[in-house]
Amino acid sequence: MAGKDRVLLIKQLLLNEKKVVVSDLSKKFSVTEETIRRDLDKLEAEGFLTRTYGGAVLNAEEIVSNVPFYKRAEHNLQQKQVIAITAQEVLQSAHTIFADASSTVIETLKLLKNRDDLTIVTNSSEALKELIVSDVNILSTGGTLNKRTLSLQGDLTEYATSVYNVDLAVLSCKGIDFHAGVTDTNEIECRIKRKMIEQANEVVLLVDHSKFGKKAFIHLSDFSNVSYIITDQKPSKEWLDFLKNKGIHIYY
Secondary structure: OOHHHHHHHHHHHHHHHOEEEHHHHHHHHOOOHHHHHHHHHHHHHOOOEEEEOOEEEEOHHHHHHOOHHHHHHHOOHHHHHHHHHHHHHHHOOOOEEEEOOOHHHHHHHHHHOOOOOOEEEEOEHHHHHHOOOOOOEEEEOOOEEEOOOOEEEOHHHHHHHHOOOEEEEEEEOOEEEOOOEEEEOOHHHHHHHHHHHHHEEEEEEEOOHHHEOOOOOEEEEOHHHOOEEEOOOOOOHHHHHHHHHOOOEEEO
């Protein structure tokens, strides 16, 4: 077996088992322990693993940090958690919801795990992972996995979304602006979110304070489609008056 193939198999073993032992690998691949140590040294140099006495362990955090979703999830985490807590007041009466693939929505879903009266329809693969041990009923839209955003996308996703009628669509965005409305940056994601908005009785928008007055590239929705905005800080009087005039309930 070529050395590069052996290294790939070692990586796969680490992904599955989280740790490896030099002596076991030596027997498995019929090579010397010194050869295995050199393989592990290469993988350690790549940041894939950390050497331990007699073996190595997977650098799971390093792998996760290279996925853009997790980088976004870490950004303004405290604000997202505040929003997640505040959102529970609005979500407590809902029995069916759409959940998009945004990191703020994922933080909110974490607090719904004991809701055995709740059905969540989502295009987020991270939500499926997060809620695998929970009381909620989970429906996946299916679709093509975007490995950067951990969202399911495409025609299948949009079609699956269109067959459900739900109480609330729980979404996030990149910015809200008096004139531009609700805006985002990814057209493929926007098409799915628009379908969620269309199929929901009401829309809950989760936005931290930094997104007020911001205008992103793509128009996602007019304010007329939004019933609730949940944020982490009290908005300015100008925003409070604006949202009141639009009939939007603001929570912070």
